[in-house]
Amino acid sequence: xxxxxxxxxxxxxxxxxxxxxxxxxxxxxxxxxxxxxxxxxxxxxxxxxxxxxxxxxxxxxxxxxxxxxxxxxxxxxxxxxxxxxxxxxxxxxxxxxxxxxxxxxxxxxxxxxxxxxxxxxxxxxxxxxxxxxxxxxxxxxxxxxxxxxxxxxxxxxxxxxxxxxxxxxxxxxxxxxxxxxxxxxxxxxxxxxxxxxxxxxxxxxxxxxxxxxxxxxxxxxxxxxxxxxxxxxxxxxxxxxxxxxxxxxxxxxxxxxxxxxxxxxxxxx
Amino acid sequence: xxxxxxxxxxxxxxxxxxxxxxxxxxxxxxxxxxxxxxxxxxxxxxxxxxxxxxxxxxxxxxxxxxxxxxxxxxxxxxxxxxxxxxxxxxxxxxxxxxxxxxxxxxxxxxxxxxxxxxxxxxxxxxxxxxxxxxxxxxxxxxxxxxxxxxxxxxxxxxxxxxxxxxxxxxxxxxxxxxxxxxxxxxxxxxxxxxxxxxxxxxxxxxxxxxxxxxxxxxxxxxxxxxxxxxxxxxxxxxxxxxxxxxxxxxxxxxxxxxxxxx
Numbered sequence: 001x002x003x004x005x006x007x008x009x010x011x012x013x014x015x016x017x018x019x020x021x022x023x024x025x026x027x028x029x030x031x032x033x034x035x036x037x038x039x040x041x042x043x044x045x046x047x048x049x050x051x052x053x054x055x056x057x058x059x060x061x062x063x064x065x066x067x068x069x070x071x072x073x074x075x076x077x078x079x080x081x082x083x084x085x086x087x088x089x090x091x092x093x094x095x096x097x098x099x100x101x102x103x104x105x106x107x108x109x110x111x112x113x114x115x116x117x118x119x120x121x122x123x124x125x126x127x128x129x130x131x132x133x134x135x136x137x138x139x140x141x142x143x144x145x146x147x148x149x150x151x152x153x154x155x156x157x158x159x160x161x162x163x164x165x166x167x168x169x170x171x172x173x174x175x176x177x178x179x180x181x182x183x184x185x186x187x188x189x190x191x192x193x194x195x196x197x198x199x200x201x202x203x204x205x206x207x208x209x210x211x212x213x214x215x216x217x218x219x220x221x222x223x224x225x226x227x228x229x230x231x232x233x234x235x236x237x238x239x240x241x242x243x244x245x246x247x248x249x250x251x252x253x254x255x256x257x258x259x260x261x262x263x264x265x266x267x268x269x
Numbered sequence: 270x271x272x273x274x275x276x277x278x279x280x281x282x283x284x285x286x287x288x289x290x291x292x293x294x295x296x297x298x299x300x301x302x303x304x305x306x307x308x309x310x311x312x313x314x315x316x317x318x319x320x321x322x323x324x325x326x327x328x329x330x331x332x333x334x335x336x337x338x339x340x341x342x343x344x345x346x347x348x349x350x351x352x353x354x355x356x357x358x359x360x361x362x363x364x365x366x367x368x369x370x371x372x373x374x375x376x377x378x379x380x381x382x383x384x385x386x387x388x389x390x391x392x393x394x395x396x397x398x399x400x401x402x403x404x405x406x407x408x409x410x411x412x413x414x415x416x417x418x419x420x421x422x423x424x425x426x427x428x429x430x431x432x433x434x435x436x437x438x439x440x441x442x443x444x445x446x447x448x449x450x451x452x453x454x455x456x457x458x459x460x461x462x463x464x465x466x467x468x469x470x471x472x473x474x475x476x477x478x479x480x481x482x483x484x485x486x487x488x489x490x491x492x493x494x495x496x497x498x499x500x501x502x503x504x505x506x507x508x509x510x511x512x513x514x515x516x517x518x519x520x521x522x523x524x525x526x527x528x529x530x531x
Contacts, residue, residue, distance in 0.1 A: 131360075132359070132360075135355065135357065135360075136353045136354075136355065136357040137357050137358075137359050137360070139314075139319055139353070139357065140351070140353055140357035140358075140359070141359075142319060142346075143317050143319065143346055143349070143350075143351040144346070144370065144371045144374070144419075145343040145346045145347055145371075145374075145375065146370070146371070146374050151374075
């Protein structure tokens with residue numbers, strides 16, 4: 001009887017936990033959509049907040065540039081080594097350039113850039129805004145009749161939406177160059193042949209679909225970072241939770257949105 | 270000028286305000302005292318519209334705060350300044366930029382005029398020439414003074430103070446008290462001050478009201494409050510450990526000592 005009551009208790013607590021998880025996720029998602037909608041509404045203050053937007057573009061773009069380029073270079077090199085090794089068995093190593101350029105332009109470029117931004121910038125946004133929330137700075141803005149969405153969220157969303165495609169272009173270029181170095185040095189494919197193949201296969205759609213993804217990913221990472229910051233409660237621990245959630249939620253959303261956008265651009269039917 | 274009528278507020282199962290009613294007249298300094306967690310700061314947040322009551326009504330200048338739309342709330346807030354307990358300065362801006370922020374957001378003033386106004390307000394709080402310092406490099410008292418300069422930069426008719434002297438040494442507390450009094454004398458500001466510090470309350474208050482268990486249990490001029498027979502108020506202002514309040518609820522300083530200092 002006691003064992004039955006204990007197991008009932010455990011089940012109740014588990015159900016309660018799942019329920020809280022679902023309502024928490026729904027609240028966070030709903031708040032995020034609302035925050036994005038409100039920041040789009042504040043685009044009318046774009047000129048007024050131009051300094052902050054430029055500052056955020058510098059903070060998110062320039063300061064993440066080094067990491068993005070190093071990761072891009074090595075990703076291109078890894079892709080070239082792996083693809084080249086297999087294709088060399090069929091004497092087809094010349095087309096490694098095509099493979100690297102298409103993979104990067106369509107998927108890996110925006111995906112990698114967004115992941116780096118989620119880890120470096122989205123987390124920082126959540127921590128910064130979260131700290132402002134728990135130290136009453138956001139309340140102070142509201143009391144001064146300064147809308148926190150206009151003042152804090154909109155500039156970050158705009159900045160990352162612009163920075164992510166720009167970084168993606170650089171990531172794509174550097175990774176293709178990384179692949180070229182490997183092909184020339186390890187597979188005996190000349191730079192001319194490599195780049196000829198890399199450029200020949202690329203279609204306009206590959207470029208714009210990748211950049212569209214980057215744009216959406218940038219907007220998503222910034223919105224999630226700001227959402228988690230704005231919802232932070234409970235001091236330093238709350239800011240830590242917000243920062244972790246910002247990265248985890250952004251990674252999940254990048255993957256989910258990436259899949260649906262790929263489906264939308266490249267119908268398999 | 271500020272009126273709360275039967276305000277109720279609950280967080281989860283915890284009832285913080287339980288039918289609170291109070292009235293603050295134009296030009297007076299009304300000090301709210303009471304044990305920790307009894308709803309003093311929550312009361313201020315209702316007045317400024319940061320929180321909405323579960324039931325009851327809040328009016329500022331006969332305008333309803335409890336049901337105000339965002340544009341109405343913005344108009345109401347423009348009449349008010351708010352000094353947060355920890356100052357709530359924006360850490361990414363310098364002290365001067367913090368003070369200038371409301372002017373930059375709400376006026377089209379040229380930069381020279383803004384700088385002049387910032388210097389004027391900083392000198393009013395004895396912080397002239399400190400505009401370039403970051404908040405992290407300021408002491409607690411300095412942060413509060415800068416925050417006070419920011420609160421009054423748009424010349425509000427009402428200023429709300431949340432624990433203006435908490436965590437400050439006695440000298441700095443007296444400087445803040447004198448600032449509150451001088452602003453009332455110079456600018457005719459209506460003030461509501463939340464504090465645990467009874468000596469400070471006696472120095473600045475026209476009337477003192479005590480909130481206990483979410484209700485205003487007593488309000489009146491300091492001299493009348495000293496004669497109260499209400500055991501809760503009596504124990505709180507005397508700072509005695511025996512009585513209806515628990516040890517955590519009693520302030521560190523007794524009221525009588527502060528009163529004599531004045």
